[in-house]
Amino acid sequence: MLLAAVALPASSLSAQQVDGGDPITVTGQLPATLKGLPEGPEIKGMITARKGGQMQVTADNGASTAVLVAPTTEIKSSGGFLGLDKDKLSAASLLNGLPVTVKTVQYGGGLIATQVKLKDKNLATASMIRNGTAQRFGEHDTAIAQNAAATEALRGRVGDIDQYNIKGTTNIYFDTGKWALSRDEEAQLCAAATQAKAMDNALLLVVGYTDAVGGEDYNQALSEKRAAKVVNYLQQKCGWAPYRMLTPTGMAEADPAADNTTAEGKAQNRRVAVNILVSKAVDGIGEGG
Structure with missing residues (x-):
């Protein structure tokens, strides 16, 4: 299942949850800040699809949820932020197959990730992905x-x-x-x-x-x-x-x-x-x- 491309020309935004193979449709602009937005569900699972600013997370029971990754989304591990940038890791490092826990807020009928957290045991793996290579x-x-x-x-x-x-x-x-x-x-x-x-x-x-x-x-x-x-x-x-x-x-x-x-x-x-x-x-x- 492929995710639809992001189009953000307007002043509002909507996102559709993926469940049963429906594509994600997104229009509008992301908010400048996520503070004050209604809290959304915490999502645990594996990244199974990425397209632009969109990410699909599939839980152990097979249920899939689509979220948007904003410029202000924190991407971290339990041991601290990864990479040389102390504030955040690039969203490009959220690769398919990584187990994650995602905190969200509700906006425009969809979900935006406020934090994407990697598990402790995946810290070394995530670091290798961040650096673009493994030693071997x-x-x-x-x-x-x-x-x-x-x-x-x-x-x-x-x-x-x-x-x-x-x-x-x-x-x-x-x-x-x-x-x-x-x-x-x-x-x-x-x-x-x-x-x-x-x-x-x-x-x-x-x-x-x-x-x-x-x-x-x-x-x-x-x-x-x-x-x-x-x-x-x-x-x-x-x-x-x-x-x-x-x-x-x-x-x-x-x-x-x-x-x-x-x-x-x-x-x-x-x-x-x-x-x-x-x-x-x-x-x-x-x-x-």
Whole structure:
């Protein structure tokens, strides 16, 4: 799902909450100060989309909320502000896949972020994102930029998968209409993360699927919830760094792994695929030869 572009030519502003795939529509000008505006909800989740001054945060239950990031929005961690600027970090550092807690105010029928807070354990990751590199990728800045561009293109459909080599895939299966993980499946996810951590330049791409039962909109939302659940567990419990995660996507009943006319086939299609990818631009770099 792509976010609509921001247009701010008028004197008022409105924003539409994203729930079920509706685009965000924004018009008007942001207020000069957020003080005195009615308090909005606190939103906890993962950044799943960015477009201009807009940010979409998806909670663990799959619910998505759109907020605007204003020039006065504070972007910080529990250990203090990041970067050299003591006042705030650039909104450009709020990348897809980062877990955040967002405080908001209400304005013009929508929500504006007053503060975006990163969790303690993501401080090192956020710092690497802020600096534009990790030490192990220090010699491959061009490849990193290509991966970042590919992340945006992969949001809706995995159209550029041929740019990567697939080093392994772990499939997690779900009951009908469910997105909960069993302890065995949690262990499989951490095993996949451990396997990927051993590979230089490895990224994870998480894709959710459903069987053919149910409507298109329902299955799309369900596949996204399954993908979000897996991503959250990989990052929060398995220690997978958000900057090494391509934007997750839901494919609903597309690309079935088995026959959707049988119970056995449907069970194989209710899955999330965790793909270990290495960009072809950097695959093999560092190996002897």
